[in-house]
Amino acid sequence: xxxxxxxHAQVEDKEILKGINLEVNAGEVHAIMGPNGSGKSTLAxxxxxxxxxxxxxxxxxLNGEDLEDVAPEERAHKGVFLSFQYPVEIPGxxxxxxxxxxxxxxxxxxxxxxxxxxxxxxxxxxxSELLEIDRKFLSRSLNEGFSGxxxxxxxxxxxxxxxxxxxxxxETDSGLDIDALRxxxxxxxxxxxxxxxxxxxxxxxxxxxxxxxxxxxxxxxxKIVKSGGKELAMELEExxxxxxxxxxxx
Amino acid sequence: xxxxxxxxxxxxxxxxxxxAIKNFETKGFPSKKEEAWKYTxxxxxxxxxxxxxxxxxxxxxxxxxxxxxLHEIDTYKIVFVDGIYSSYLSETTHDGVDICLMSSALTKxxxxxxxxxxxxxxxSKDESLTTLNTAFSREGAYIYIPKNKMPKKxxxxxxxxxxxxxxxxxxxxxxxxxxxxxxxxIIERHQSLTANEVLxxxxxxxxxxxxxxxxxxxxxxxxxxxxxxxxxYINQKSKSNVNVHTFSFGGKLTRNxxxxxxxxEYMDSTMKGVTILGEKQHVDHHTLVHHIEPxxxxxxxxxxxxxxxxxxxxxxxxxxxKIAQKTNAxxxxxxxxxxxxxxxxxxxxxxxxxDDVKCSHGxxxxxxxxxxxxxxxxxxxxxxEARALLMYAFAxxxxxxxxxxxxxxxxxxxxxxxxxxxxxxxx
Numbered sequence: 001x002x003x004x005x006x007x008h009a010q011v012e013d014k015e016i017l018k019g020i021n022l023e024v025n026a027g028e029v030h031a032i033m034g035p036n037g038s039g040k041s042t043l044a045x046x047x048x049x050x051x052x053x054x055x056x057x058x059x060x061x062l063n064g065e066d067l068e069d070v071a072p073e074e075r076a077h078k079g080v081f082l083s084f085q086y087p088v089e090i091p092g093x094x095x096x097x098x099x100x101x102x103x104x105x106x107x108x109x110x111x112x113x114x115x116x117x118x119x120x121x122x123x124x125x126x127x128s129e130l131l132e133i134d135r136k137f138l139s140r141s142l143n144e145g146f147s148g149x150x151x152x153x154x155x156x157x158x159x160x161x162x163x164x165x166x167x168x169x170x171e172t173d174s175g176l177d178i179d180a181l182r183x184x185x186x187x188x189x190x191x192x193x194x195x196x197x198x199x200x201x202x203x204x205x206x207x208x209x210x211x212x213x214x215x216x217x218x219x220x221x222x223k224i225v226k227s228g229g230k231e232l233a234m235e236l237e238e239x240x241x242x243x244x245x246x247x248x249x250x
Numbered sequence: 251x252x253x254x255x256x257x258x259x260x261x262x263x264x265x266x267x268x269x270a271i272k273n274f275e276t277k278g279f280p281s282k283k284e285e286a287w288k289y290t291x292x293x294x295x296x297x298x299x300x301x302x303x304x305x306x307x308x309x310x311x312x313x314x315x316x317x318x319x320l321h322e323i324d325t326y327k328i329v330f331v332d333g334i335y336s337s338y339l340s341e342t343t344h345d346g347v348d349i350c351l352m353s354s355a356l357t358k359x360x361x362x363x364x365x366x367x368x369x370x371x372x373x374s375k376d377e378s379l380t381t382l383n384t385a386f387s388r389e390g391a392y393i394y395i396p397k398n399k400m401p402k403k404x405x406x407x408x409x410x411x412x413x414x415x416x417x418x419x420x421x422x423x424x425x426x427x428x429x430x431x432x433x434x435x436i437i438e439r440h441q442s443l444t445a446n447e448v449l450x451x452x453x454x455x456x457x458x459x460x461x462x463x464x465x466x467x468x469x470x471x472x473x474x475x476x477x478x479x480x481x482x483y484i485n486q487k488s489k490s491n492v493n494v495h496t497f498s499f500g501g502k503l504t505r506n507x508x509x510x511x512x513x514x515e516y517m518d519s520t521m522k523g524v525t526i527l528g529e530k531q532h533v534d535h536h537t538l539v540h541h542i543e544p545x546x547x548x549x550x551x552x553x554x555x556x557x558x559x560x561x562x563x564x565x566x567x568x569x570x571x572k573i574a575q576k577t578n579a580x581x582x583x584x585x586x587x588x589x590x591x592x593x594x595x596x597x598x599x600x601x602x603x604x605d606d607v608k609c610s611h612g613x614x615x616x617x618x619x620x621x622x623x624x625x626x627x628x629x630x631x632x633x634x635e636a637r638a639l640l641m642y643a644f645a646x647x648x649x650x651x652x653x654x655x656x657x658x659x660x661x662x663x664x665x666x667x668x669x670x671x672x673x674x675x676x677x
Contacts, residue, residue, distance in 0.1 A: 052620065071633070073633065082628050090643045092649070103630075162630065
């Protein structure tokens with residue numbers, strides 16, 4: 001479904017991704033772990049199409065289509081979703097109105113009419129229940145004054161609404177207490193199917209107790225230096241990243 | 251321009267007018283050499299040969315101007331067509347409150363006492379454009395709200411220019427008196443119906459007595475040939491609350507001189523503005539808050555979005571007198587430039603003579619946040635709409651204090667339209 005070939009990317013002449021190879025198939029959950037500054041968030045942003053990063057070599061393909069020169073919104077229409085580490089506050093635009101706009105823009109891109117209001121409300125109700133989101137929450141301004149946990153839960157709510165093919169969760173566990181973590185993970189697990197894929201970017205193993213990965217990759221200095229099954233995450237939790245760094249330099 | 255012929259020597263305010271003419275003749279039109287007019291030039295307007303009074307009465311049909319009034323709700327309306335009162339389009343009242351015409355207030359004996367006390371008492375005697383208005387203005391809105399009263403509905407002051415004159419000079423004069431513990435909501439709009447040149451030199455005097463509440467909304471979304479110089483003077487007494495919102499979305503040249511004088515204690519003055527400009531439009535906001543006595547607050551929050559070749563000015567002056575201790579004065583001016591050719595000049599001007607005060611000011615000029623833009627795009631919202639949504643969000647908090655819901659909805663729609671997008675939902 002998602003194929004990343006020898007991907008190199010830089011920002012302001014500084015190379016951050018130095019040859020990433022990764023293949024993610026439908027139905028799979030991949031975890032990308034690694035120390036701070038290894039390039040995890042950059043990889044997420046490059047897949048979602050952030051223009052600030054320049055791809056100097058290699059490619060990102062979605063279902064066989066090279067995403068080079070595809071704008072972020074078009075990537076979203078094709079089924080790429082990024083749950084942000086730091087979601088942006090939009091005063092004056094409610095969660096509901098924001099989702100209406102997002103969904104109808106995506107429908108417009110596919111040549112469909114706006115979703116009828118009744119269907120929209122039903123969808124919103126369904127998905128907000130999945131994430132145990134209160135109705136009052138939906139009329140608040142997007143992310144404005146939300147707690148860390150509320151922001152992350154809202155990100156997964158958006159994912160539920162947009163039903164992406166490939167969802168990248170960038171540090172979704174950071175700033176979450178255990179209850180919020182359980183709700184968020186539970187939501188992701190319910191959204192998982194044989195037709196979509198999830199990439200979980202995390203620093204810690206904690207989230208992976210709830211969202212169990214099929215594959216774990218360790219990113220270091222812009223490269224995947226080790227891949228394995230879910231037991232690799234346990235090993236990292238136990239031993240830290242230093243042994244990986246040493247192994248990588250050898 | 252020989253206006254003198256139009257001055258009525260029998261008029262009760264004849265002396266005030268004579269003095270105003272003299273003062274205007276001494277000072278003339280303001281030039282860019284004056285600090286207060288450094289960034290706004292009236293040169294091009296002075297070259298135009300304006301008609302002072304239309305040759306004939308120009309009538310308008312309600313259906314032609316309905317959309318410019320807040321027709322969703324019931325309002326009192328004082329409507330002028332080419333500067334002349336239109337009784338046909340207006341709805342005035344004398345039922346417990348007076349919402350009527352300046353010309354009747356100035357001429358009818360029953361108003362004489364009030365006119366003597368209030369007319370031209372807070373307006374500047376030496377600011378040249380104000381004196382020009384004082385000398386030659388014949389018409390405008392007169393609003394008198396007695397103690398403990400509140401009109402049943404908001405008041406709209408609407409000025410239409412038909413374009414039947416190639417170029418027209420209008421000088422409306424409004425007087426608003428809100429007595430103790432009384433309240434009023436006013437919406438003022440100037441609308442030219444063609445691209446012809448119109449210059450409006452307006453003066454509004456507002457007197458808010460103890461514990462009075464005044465909400466004044468100015469909608470400036472005029473046609474491409476319309477220029478407006480708005481001189482508003484507000485005299486506030488203790489515990490009163492006056493809020494002025496200025497929405498500047500159009501017109502050729504707009505200058506807002508908004509002056510607050512706090513003559514009392516424990517009062518609040520609020521000035522808010524949203525400016526969204528494009529083309530070669532120019533808006534200049536000059537605010538003044540004079541804290542004359544202790545324990546008062548003032549809040550200023552102006553947001554500006556400047557595109558294409560538009561230019562903006564914000565000059566916010568706060569004076570805190572030596573005895574005005576415990577003053578809280580806040581001022582904020584944030585701007586976004588969405589074009590390389592747009593410019594904004596912003597300047598806080600604080601003169602603080604008291605030592606126990608809280609005064610803060612901040613001005614920013616920036617571009618849209620790229621991270622925020624990416625966030626919206628990653629949700630499938632195209633760049634153009636994403637930009638508009640962010641600009642809307644940027645301007646939004648200024649709207650929170652608009653207390654007429656239908657007006658708020660209107661302004662939201664105007665903003666969306668001005669930003670050139672359909673945001674996919676009713677804002």
